[in-house]
Amino acid sequence: MMMAGLLSCGESKYETGSFQVIPLPQEITETTGAQPFIVRPSTTICYPEGNEKMERTARFLAGYIREVTGTQVKVGTRAGSNCIQLSLDATLSHPESYELTVTKDGVQLKGATEAAVFLGTQTLYKALPITEGNALGALPAGTVKDEPRFAYRGFMIDVGRHFFSVDYLKELIDVMALHNINHFHWHLTEDQGWRIEIKKYPKLTEIGATRKETITAPGANEYDGTPVSGFYTQEEAREIVRYAADRFITVIPEIDLPGHMMAALASYPELGCTGGPYEIPTRFGVFDEVLCGGNGQTLQFAKDVLNEIMDIFPSPYIHIGGDECPKVRWEKCPTCQAKIRELGLKSTRDHSKENQLQVWFMSEVEKEINARGRKMMGWDEILEGNPEPSVTVMAWTSPKASILSAQLGHPTIVTPIHYLYFSNPWINRIMGEASVERVYNFEPVADTLTLDQRKNIIGAQGCIWTEWTKDSVKMEWQMMPRIDALSELQWTQPDKKDFRQFLQRLQHQLKLYELKGWNYKSLNEADSLKYKQFKNMPL
Ligand code: ACM
Numbered sequence: 001m002m003m004a005g006l007l008s009c010g011e012s013k014y015e016t017g018s019f020q021v022i023p024l025p026q027e028i029t030e031t032t033g034a035q036p037f038i039v040r041p042s043t044t045i046c047y048p049e050g051n052e053k054m055e056r057t058a059r060f061l062a063g064y065i066r067e068v069t070g071t072q073v074k075v076g077t078r079a080g081s082n083c084i085q086l087s088l089d090a091t092l093s094h095p096e097s098y099e100l101t102v103t104k105d106g107v108q109l110k111g112a113t114e115a116a117v118f119l120g121t122q123t124l125y126k127a128l129p130i131t132e133g134n135a136l137g138a139l140p141a142g143t144v145k146d147e148p149r150f151a152y153r154g155f156m157i158d159v160g161r162h163f164f165s166v167d168y169l170k171e172l173i174d175v176m177a178l179h180n181i182n183h184f185h186w187h188l189t190e191d192q193g194w195r196i197e198i199k200k201y202p203k204l205t206e207i208g209a210t211r212k213e214t215i216t217a218p219g220a221n222e223y224d225g226t227p228v229s230g231f232y233t234q235e236e237a238r239e240i241v242r243y244a245a246d247r248f249i250t251v252i253p254e255i256d257l258p259g260h261m262m263a264a265l266a267s268y269p270e271l272g273c274t275g276g277p278y279e280i281p282t283r284f285g286v287f288d289e290v291l292c293g294g295n296g297q298t299l300q301f302a303k304d305v306l307n308e309i310m311d312i313f314p315s316p317y318i319h320i321g322g323d324e325c326p327k328v329r330w331e332k333c334p335t336c337q338a339k340i341r342e343l344g345l346k347s348t349r350d351h352s353k354e355n356q357l358q359v360w361f362m363s364e365v366e367k368e369i370n371a372r373g374r375k376m377m378g379w380d381e382i383l384e385g386n387p388e389p390s391v392t393v394m395a396w397t398s399p400k401a402s403i404l405s406a407q408l409g410h411p412t413i414v415t416p417i418h419y420l421y422f423s424n425p426w427i428n429r430i431m432g433e434a435s436v437e438r439v440y441n442f443e444p445v446a447d448t449l450t451l452d453q454r455k456n457i458i459g460a461q462g463c464i465w466t467e468w469t470k471d472s473v474k475m476e477w478q479m480m481p482r483i484d485a486l487s488e489l490q491w492t493q494p495d496k497k498d499f500r501q502f503l504q505r506l507q508h509q510l511k512l513y514e515l516k517g518w519n520y521k522s523l524n525e526a527d528s529l530k531y532k533q534f535k536n537m538p539l
């Protein structure tokens with residue numbers, strides 16, 4: 001696929017790349033027979049004077065060019081020939097639309113917004129050949145017209161089960177940017193660890209951020225004796241927000257409640273139904289101990305935490321979890337039952353009174369979120385109680401859950417465990433091309449939905465849960481190259497997708513991963529098995 005002929009032009013050798021990148025742009029026209037644009041040390045990336053965002057994007061592009069071709073270009077505001085000209089074009093209809101025009105004399109990159117221009121630079125990054133200084137890089141003459149299929153293109157990382165440093169998260173944000181992903185869903189709290197500083201509740205990180213050890217494998221009776229610890233200060237979280245925003249990625253924080261709260265309960269036992277004592281679990285699963293749904297102090301805790309979270313994160317969406325919350329404690333808890341009576345909740349055929357108590361609890365939290373002009377997001381279990389249609393649902397339990405959510409009128413993000421959880425052990429056992437094809441061919445919009453209901457599917461997301469992901473090696477092995485398949489289902493219109501062609505385009509992307517030193521999962525089965533033996537970890 002790559003037009004990789006090595007040619008010389010005057011003194012300098014050059015190699016021409018290709019716009020057949022991942023995710024595939026919607027429209028590519030190569031001008032046959034025309035000379036490519038050769039990126040030289042004399043080339044300038046030009047941005048509109050006074051536009052700081054475009055200047056930053058121009059500097060990023062200069063960095064990408066240096067990285068792949070070894071050529072150091074200039075950055076400035078002068079327009080003219082031998083330029084890669086970045087500009088805004090209000091006539092482009094979609095906020096993430098961009099257009100590239102390449103001739104031998106220069107490159108025009110126009111975007112509807114600064115975000116769109118940034119997305120265009122990701123395409124340029126991937127369209128350049130990887131010459132590493134052995135030849136100049138050139139771009140083929142032609143045009144690219146591009147815009148995304150879905151407005152919401154997400155990736156989730158769980159830092160509760162294992163902690164990942166600020167620097168490493170920045171690298172993962174770079175991986176997301178390279179794939180045109182525009183939402184980083186940061187799963188910040190878990191039973192096994194609370195990872196964000198909350199000033200009003202310091203014990204959340206003094207106690208809740210450290211567990212004493214971890215089970216060695218699913219179902220094992222052995223524990224490793226090694227503490228797992230770590231949290232982000234509010235300043236560090238702001239640094240991540242800025243880093244992502246510079247790459248036009250919104251960070252959506254998740255505080256998962258009222259279940260998955262054992263680290264918080266260990267820190268403040270009075271928030272539970274029994275009063276504890278509680279211990280931070282050293283194994284994984286779903287635990288009966290959850291926040292007390294009837295206790296006013298617990299509700300105040302949730303509101304206080306989310307207010308500090310909203311001070312840190314400007315995201316329009318605030319995720320409050322809602323998944324996997326057993327009701328066995330609530331059924332017996334006098335405080336929960338008194339609240340159920342006070343609210344007049346009665347079990348119906350579809351919704352138990354305890355499920356309705358969870359909906360009430362979450363709707364109280366939602367008021368706090370809405371009061372600050374934000375929108376609540378939750379996992380699909382929140383549908384067990386009849387939430388307001390304004391709530392955005394992240395449908396994980398099955399593709400059917402996304403159909404139900406869209407039918408009920410909720411903005412819906414599709415992230416089914418069977419296809420888009422890259423950490424699922426049995427999915428990880430699928431090796432080679434099949435593991436990527438399974439993601440690639442997943443269609444987020446079910447054809448049983450009406451045209452109106454289809455509009456409720458606002459996007460798709462990949463997730464990495466880190467029960468069995470302790471390090472960057474495993475993280476990257478799970479993420480890449482399935483994230484390539486994900487990005488194409490998020491970005492590219494389905495009629496343009498083709499798995500065989502995708503595999504050809506993937507060759508260049510894997511070379512880029514090698515250049516970056518990322519530990520992608522080889523499509524060669526033998527290599528993947530080697531990884532398993534080497535790490536001796538559950539997949
Ligand atoms: C989930 O996987 N419990 C959202």
Ligand code: ZN
Pocket residue numbers: 272273291292293294295329330333334335336
């Ligand atoms: Zn209770």
